[in-house]
Amino acid sequence: MTDEDLAADLAIRAGALLVDLRASSGLSGGALGAAGDARANDAILAALGTARPDDAVLSEESTDSAARLSARRVWIIDPLDGTREYRAGRNDWAVHVALSIDGEATLGAVALPARDIVLRSDQTRPLTGEAARLRIATSRSRPAPVAAFAAERLGGTLVHIGSAGAKTAAVIMGEADAYLHSGAQSEWDNCAPVAVAQAAGLHCSRLDGAALRYNRADVVVPDILICHPARARQIIALASEYRASHDDEPDTRR
Numbered sequence: 683m684t685d686e687d688l689a690a691d692l693a694i695r696a697g698a699l700l701v702d703l704r705a706s707s708g709l710s711g712g713a714l715g716a717a718g719d720a721r722a723n724d725a726i727l728a729a730l731g732t733a734r735p736d737d738a739v740l741s742e743e744s745t746d747s748a749a750r751l752s753a754r755r756v757w758i759i760d761p762l763d764g765t766r767e768y769r770a771g772r773n774d775w776a777v778h779v780a781l782s783i784d785g786e787a788t789l790g791a792v793a794l795p796a797r798d799i800v801l802r803s804d805q806t807r808p809l810t811g812e813a814a815r816l817r818i819a820t821s822r823s824r825p826a827p828v829a830a831f832a833a834e835r836l837g838g839t840l841v842h843i844g845s846a847g848a849k850t851a852a853v854i855m856g857e858a859d860a861y862l863h864s865g866a867q868s869e870w871d872n873c874a875p876v877a878v879a880q881a882a883g884l885h886c887s888r889l890d891g892a893a894l895r896y897n898r899a900d901v902v903v904p905d906i907l908i909c910h911p912a913r914a915r916q917i918i919a920l921a922s923e924y925r926a927s928h929d930d931e932p933d934t935r936r
């Protein structure tokens with residue numbers, strides 16, 4: 683099985699488990715979210731341990747180990763991204779399985795199990811054109827102020843979607859044109875989304891245009907931009923303008 687096949691298989695299997703858990707466990711609220719996080723993680727890690735015993739793993743739901751820092755191949759996993767939305771019975775949540783090689787978001791899969799969608803870095807579709815009015819996807823629960831600023835300045839609209847994987851999928855599938863996040867995230871929130879977005883031809887970077895790097899000691903990713911390549915320069919310039927006019931606010935960038 684190729685690494686891409688494995689990533690997709692793990693994401694699909696964890697997704698099916700999560701759909702089933704939500705439908706038939708009788709759990710709800712925090713108990714449902716906690717059970718989903720734990721069971722999806724256990725399933726992915728067990729299968730990875732068998733299929734790729736020599737690779738390192740960084741997962742949101744597992745204890746981190748310094749051993750991964752000297753590994754070239756690291757699987758970066760978010761077994762349930764958008765736990766809040768999963769608990770709420772919504773469909774904007776995702777399973778992220780990525781393989782980072784030498785610090786890149788090399789390949790991966792993002793499953794949106796409630797929509798029966800799996801995006802893979804080795805199966806791309808042509809990018810759709812931008813909407814006449816730019817649609818900027820941002821967090822439902824923690825919308826990025828810079829996204830509202832960019833939407834206002836560009837005459838665009840905001841689309842509030844849960845989960846970094848679901849927002850990235852919305853851009854890939856032509857349901858949004860850009861995804862902006864500020865105020866922190868972790869590597870597992872965006873490594874698989876970035877792997878599939880890059881493969882689809884989208885621009886992926888920090889909000890100041892800097893390259894995204896993975897398998898770092900500090901797994902915090904302070905901000906992120908995923909958009910059509912033709913929009914990147916304009917949005918990065920607006921983000922810079924936004925920062926310059928809000929430099930009295932706490933700086934979460936690293």
Ligand SMILES: Nc1ncnc2c1ncn2[C@@H]1O[C@H](COP(=O)(O)O)[C@@H](OP(=O)(O)O)[C@H]1O
Pocket residue numbers: 742760762763764765766820821822823824843844845846864865866867868871
């Ligand atoms: N300020 C912040 N600090 C840390 N993590 C954040 C964050 N804002 C968003 N995230 C994480 O990024 C993922 C997508 O968030 P959002 O839906 O708000 O866009 C969520 O992952 P989890 O659901 O796996 O916890 C969320 O916890």
Ligand SMILES: [Mg+2]
Pocket residue numbers: 742760762763764870871
């Ligand atoms: Mg997450």
